[in-house]
Amino acid sequence: MNLRLDSVLRDTVSAVQANALAPLYALPAAVRRRLAGAPIQIDGNTLDPDIQLLLRIDNLLPDTTKTDAATARAHFRQLCKLIPGTPAEVQRVTELTVRGADGQLGARLYVPRGAGAGLGSNAGDVPGEVGRGLLVFFHGGGWVVGDLETHDAVCRSIAADAGIRVLSVDYRLAPEAPAPTAAEDAIAAFTWAVDHAEDLGVDPALVAVGGDSAGGNLAAVVAQQTVRRDLPHPALQVLLYPAVDLVARRPSRDLFSEGFILTEADIIWYRDHYTPDPTLRPDPIVSPLRAEDLTGLPPTYLTTAGFDPLRDEGREYAAALAAAGNALTHTHHPTLPHGHTNLLTVPGTTRQAHTHLTNHLKSALH
Structure with missing residues (x-):
């Protein structure tokens, strides 16, 4: 050079x-x-x-x-401040609380432009632009780092470009709250959203669940557990390069163990903080790929990335969902690494991946 x-x-x-x-x-x-x-x-x-x-x-x-967890959280927040660029325009962002497994959780509701003035109002919607759907979103970060701020730009962009409301949930983090706390918080928050759909300005039949990485894990757990516990089911599960198996190791873990955002050391560090009790790791409440029965789940939009150590487990889960007879859209992004949802400032294929996601949400939730 x-x-x-x-x-x-x-x-x-x-x-x-x-x-x-x-x-x-x-x-x-x-x-x-x-x-x-x-x-x-x-x-x-x-x-x-x-x-x-x-x-x-x-x-x-x-x-x-x-x-330690506090240092890792501070570093992740700092990194996320570098990425967003100009925030996507939405009509409003409302801070609120939702039901968790044991008390209230912080949350943010993102309402796209064209919606009404009140929290749950749809008065003034522009036909064809704003839908009655809601995505309950769980942020990534290995169940240890991440919060409402780190994924603010992501949620704004989804709401603005898909024309749907997004409810971002601040579930409890490990190691202070080890598994299955985050999973139970996610289940409680999703059912709260369905129960309060009218207040949120959405159709209870169009409430989806989604997340990236560890958040994708929680979304998959919500989809499974709401079906198994006879709770309201998501209209759609959105799993963005999800972590779905905390037990087995697959070839992509070796291929991309260093240098592609999520490293092998990161995976082990997060796993050990979230599941300090190794006997819990095979349980579907933390490893949804290991569920014996995957029938009857909601339609799925699942993405994998070509340079992601979690690529192979995501592919395996997609295949298992399809084999069980579930409606599946599996989108593979061969040029991208783990965590690309947070990289919308980067031109090219990151934006293409985002557009593919938001177009699917428009189709499914309007």
């Missing part, structure tokens, strides 16, 4: 450390590709060059080895 590109890279790292990713992707595409380096190809897939550049920048930032 020549001295000019070295200088650009140093300046870009400084911008990232100053909480601004915009300068990185304001560079011409040809410059970004040169900064990213030689293409990375693994298992027949080529990493998106703009993602590759982001990962290279991340490798130049100070070491972020996880020590």
Whole structure:
């Protein structure tokens, strides 16, 4: 690399450390590709060059080895501040509380433009733009990190682009609240949303559940447990590169163990914090892939990513859902890594993945 590109890279790292990713992707595409380096190809897939550049920048930032939960949470919040860019426009965001398994949980309701003025009002909706659906969303972060703020940009974008309401739930985190606390909170929060659908301005028959990574795990558990416990069922489950098996190890864990956002060390650290009792890990309440009966579940939108250590378990769960006779849309993004839902600032295939998701939500929940 020549001295000019070295200088650009140093300046870009400084911008990232100053909480601004915009300068990185304001560079011409040809410059970004040169900064990213030689293409990375693994298992027949080529990493998106703009993602590759982001990962290279991340490798130049100070070491972020996880020590304790509080430090990891602070670091994750800081990282998420670098990514969002300009927040998507929604009509309003309302802070509220929802029912958890043991008391109240914080939550945020995102209402798209075109909805009415009151919390649950649909007066003034623009026909064809705002639906009566709701996505109850659980953030990722290994059941240990993440909160309403880290996924604020994600929820705003889903609400704005899908034209549906999004209810983001601040479930309790490990290690203070180990498994199955988060799962039980998620089940309680989803059933609360159905019970209060009219207040939220939605149709109780159009309440979906979803999440990314660990949040996808919780969404899958909600879908299974509401059916098994004879509770209201989700209209749709949205599983974005979900963690669905805390027991077995698959080839993608070795292929992408380092350098692609979620590492093997991260997976073990999160697992051990969420399930300090190893005997709980085979239970479907934490490993939904291990459920003996997958029949009768709601329609599923499941995504996997080509450079994700969780890729293979996500594929396996998709196959198991289809084999059990459930309606399934499995979307594979071969050029993307784990966590790409939080990378909407990055141009190219991350935006395409987001558009595919929101188009599906429009179709299913309007």
